[in-house]
């Protein structure tokens with residue numbers, strides 16, 4: 001089997017199979033949160049870290065005006081093509097979430113499945129400030145993030161198998177204990193083992209240094225940019241089953257509102 005050590009986001013054809021489950025539950029949660037917590041209508045939505053466009057396109061198909069941004073050109077190309085195939089109108093931007101914000105005010109910023117931890121702490125601060133800058137007054141921020149305890153523990157391995165059009169992708173994600181990494185981070189290894197239609201095999205191994213926050217640290221970070229948590233749920237994506245606002249470890253989805261007066265600066 002051929003092995004590539006690289007950035008798995010640069011292989012969107014395989015990445016998108018690995019994460020190719022129906023986004024309906026996630027998007028349904030986002031829409032329920034818009035209805036329950038939105039102050040005024042929610043129409044324009046910005047998705048930083050949009051990857052292959054799973055969520056942005058599904059939201060566009062539900063009638064929202066979408067701006068999707070990602071730092072990897074190959075992921076955006078994939079998203080652009082998929083949007084065209086679906087007839088979905090999304091504005092795509094090649095942009096670093098810590099350095100860019102849309103130049104028109106949005107009603108909500110949405111980023112799911114733990115993308116936020118790609119940013120080291122200083123960049124994360126800048127990104128949250130950019131989310132606040134891009135939102136209109138009382139706009140919503142919905143963030144999926146895996147929060148942990150101190151001292152930093154390694155998370156249990158997750159693994160799953162997905163298949164599309166005869167291409168099978170087995171994915172494993174786990175934390176590595178590596179000496180000398182930046183305090184407050186873990187190294188997460190993703191391994192995709194791929195079997196193509198013709199039976200050929202390939203594996204892609206990607207190590208990412210990921211920031212690690214306790215729930216309290218994450219809430220402090222977002223409060224610093226003016227966001228107040230409205231509810232926090234786990235990956236069951238069920239607004240009727242909130243989790244406590246403190247002391248939780250695991251995957252969360254936080255729904256927050258920008259608490260200050262308008263911060264949008266054109």
Ligand SMILES: C[S@@+](CC[C@H](N)C(=O)[O-])C[C@H]1O[C@@H](n2cnc3c(N)ncnc32)[C@H](O)[C@@H]1O
Nearest residue numbers: 009049050051054070071072095096097115118
């Ligand atoms: C877990 S994937 C995205 C998943 C996507 N949010 C979804 O729900 O399908 C994380 C994405 O973040 C992107 N990314 C990493 N660092 C970034 C940065 N500084 N700015 C923007 N995008 C970034 C990666 O290229 C990758 O596509």
